Structure formats: C-alpha cells, structure tokens
C-alpha cells in the first residue's frame with residue numbers, strides 16, 4: 003500500500019484499520035540521524051509507525067526561516083522505508099483557515115525559547131494536538147534536542163488528558179559532538195567549527211556540576227565567553243520539567259543554550275548531575 007498520505011481523511015482511515023499499537027513521530031522533514039533515532043524507537047515498540055513531515059507555518063514568526071527551511075520529500079521518504087504511513091499535508095490541508103480556537107501553552111512557554119520566539123510554542127502545540135487527534139497514537143516520540151518543546155508537549159498531554167505516552171529520545175550528535183539539526187545545513191565550514199562551542203560549554207557544565215548548580219553555571223558561562231563566533235541568547239541551568247531555576251537541593255538539572263552562529267540560531271542541552 004502507498005505509504006505517502008497527504009490528506010487528513012486518508013490518514014484517519016489508515017490509522018483506524020491499523021492493527022496493534024501505533025507510534026507517531028512528528029518532524030519538519032530534512033531528515034537526519036536524529037529523526038531516524040525517533041523512528042527506530044517507535045519501530046522497536048509499536049506495530050504501526052506513522053511519521054508526519056510538515057513545516058508548520060504557525061510556529062515560525064515573520065522574518066524567521068519558514069521559506070528557507072530545507073524541504074526534500076523524496077530524500078526523506080528514502081529514509082523511511084520501514085515506516086508504515088508518512089503524512090505530508092499541504093498548509094491548506096492542515097489548516098484550511100487560520101484556527102479560531104488555539105492552545106495557550108502557559109508559563110513555561112514564556113521562558114528561554116519562548117522569550118525569543120513568543121508565538122513559537124503556541125504554534126507547536128496547535129499542530130501537535132491536531133496530529134495527535136488525527137492519529138490517536140499509543141506513543142509519540144519527541145527528541146530531547148528540543149527539551150522545552152518536550153516539556154510542553156508532556157504538560158499539554160497531561161493537562162488535557164490526551165491519553166498518549168510521550169517518549170523522550172536522547173540527542174543524536176555528530177562525531178565531533180555537534181547536535182544534529184536540519185538547520186546545520188545553513189552553516190558554513192567556519193560556522194560549523196564555531197558552533198562546537200555550544201557542546202563544549204555544555205560538557206564543561208556537566209563536568210563541573212558535581213560542585214553544585216553554581217559551579218555548573220560558572221563553567222557554562224566561562225566556556226561561552228571564551229568562544230569566538232557565537233552570539234549567545236541564553237545559557238543556563240534549569241529544571242527539565244518546569245524550565246525554572248534549579249533549587250539548591252536538586253540532584254539533577256538541564257544545561258540549556260541557544261546562540262546565533264552567523265545567521266543561524268542553534269539550540270542544545272545536556273543533563274547535569276549535582277554532587
């Protein structure tokens with residue numbers, strides 16, 4: 003059966019007759035090994051695997067890279083041979099008209115990524131809720147690469163009783179440590195080298211973390227101050243669920259960083275354990 007599905011109706015028809023558990027992986031395409039790891043996790047745990055490929059306009063603000071975002075459906079499909087259904091709708095099919103009822107992502111969405119991109123998480127949760135409602139998966143897989151998104155999706159599913167298990171999948175990195183991202187395609191050779199400052203800083207935070215949250219923060223800040231060619235948006239240690247600062251008796255935290263390298267905005271994070 004044709005795996006590519008472009009309409010919501012066909013998607014719903016296909017998943018309704020699917021046997022066994024359903025796993026969902028949502029992506030914006032330009033697939034790489036990071037996405038593939040999510041698909042592998044779904045494939046290992048679910049009988050039917052659905053992957054969506056959709057560059058969601060609602061989560062881009064004017065002036066962001068919506069138009070430039072890499073799109074290559076043929077290449078993506080070649081990476082999804084073992085997937086049962088690939089849902090790749092047009093904007094018209096996905097939204098029809100601008101939604102009147104929207105999701106308020108709440109307080110977590112006002113911090114960090116949400117501070118720099120105030121409309122971003124409302125757009126993300128709108129599309130995630132829609133695709134979850136269409137597919138009704140048993141499990142949906144999200145990368146820890148987008149840690150704040152993972153926290154918000156988990157919260158939405160809990161608060162709205164959406165009845166799906168949200169599974170977080172660890173970050174996949176290149177051999178030099180750079181977190182894989184579709185946006186890495188924008189980087190020149192020099193920028194790519196400069197971008198390694200993010201993982202370097204996160205690693206120093208992790209190494210300093212047994213000394214406590216303040217030591218981890220100091221290592222993170224110091225490492226980025228010494229870096230060339232990166233314009234830091236934020237670099238801090240938070241609680242992975244609330245994105246608030248960690249309490250003094252916390253055992254673990256998440257070091258998070260966002261920075262511009264040339265014209266490209268990159269994010270990365272790493273779990274840290276305190277002494």
Ligand code: AMP
Nearest residue numbers: 028029030036144145147148173174182
């Ligand atoms: P995107 O296509 O960027 O919207 O990403 C789709 C999904 O893949 C999201 O859940 C991301 O967190 C996840 N993802 C992207 N890059 C990575 C990575 N390097 N490692 C793990 N998951 C990733």
